[in-house]
Amino acid sequence: MKCIDVSSNEITHEGAITIAEKSVLKNLEVLDLRNNKISNSGFQSIINSTLYPKIRDVRLDINKVQEVGAKQLTYSCNLETLEKLSIRGNHFGEKGCLFVQVYALRNLMVLNMSRNDIKDEGVANLAGASYLRNLTKLYIDDNNLTA
Amino acid sequence: MLNFRNLNSLTKSNFAQQITKLKLPRNNLGDWGMA
Numbered sequence: 001m002k003c004i005d006v007s008s009n010e011i012t013h014e015g016a017i018t019i020a021e022k023s024v025l026k027n028l029e030v031l032d033l034r035n036n037k038i039s040n041s042g043f044q045s046i047i048n049s050t051l052y053p054k055i056r057d058v059r060l061d062i063n064k065v066q067e068v069g070a071k072q073l074t075y076s077c078n079l080e081t082l083e084k085l086s087i088r089g090n091h092f093g094e095k096g097c098l099f100v101q102v103y104a105l106r107n108l109m110v111l112n113m114s115r116n117d118i119k120d121e122g123v124a125n126l127a128g129a130s131y132l133r134n135l136t137k138l139y140i141d142d143n144n145l146t147a
Numbered sequence: 148m149l150n151f152r153n154l155n156s157l158t159k160s161n162f163a164q165q166i167t168k169l170k171l172p173r174n175n176l177g178d179w180g181m182a
């Protein structure tokens with residue numbers, strides 16, 4: 001199995017933890033969990049999972065991840081294969097923009113942070129990102145940016 | 148609507164072992180469906 005789409009399935013942190021810790025989908029490349037009810041602990045489990053050595057595309061749009069969950073990115077070291085991370089419609093906020101600037105995400109090519117309660121300071125944080133050298137597409141629309 | 152019980156049957160079928168792309172959006176799997 002290379003791609004699994006379980007979007008819009010009422011999955012909470014418990015289901016996310018199951019996926020992260022008990023799955024046998026070792027060839028999985030695309031994991032689509034959009035529009036569920038996954039909160040910080042579920043996000044933490046997904047990004048720290050060691051069961052997906054080939055994962056390249058993770059879609060977590062429209063869930064319930066906040067800054068405290070986003071911070072877990074700074075501890076993760078299993079994301080070097082990740083090329084696309086979509087977290088539109090969560091609550092990463094200003095500090096969440098800092099937490100995506102981690103060495104583990106150095107191969108990221110597409111980052112979608114639309115609708116994440118980001119203000120000007122968050123964009124300034126993103127602008128200083130030194131590890132996101134391979135990023136070619138950044139989506140930060142529908143936040144609270146000023147002119 | 149797909150739920151845990153019929154997903155379990157589906158994933159144990161012979162043809163399912165060859166599947167590389169599984170799309171199950173907009174069902175009612177919940178956390179049990181991930182087990």
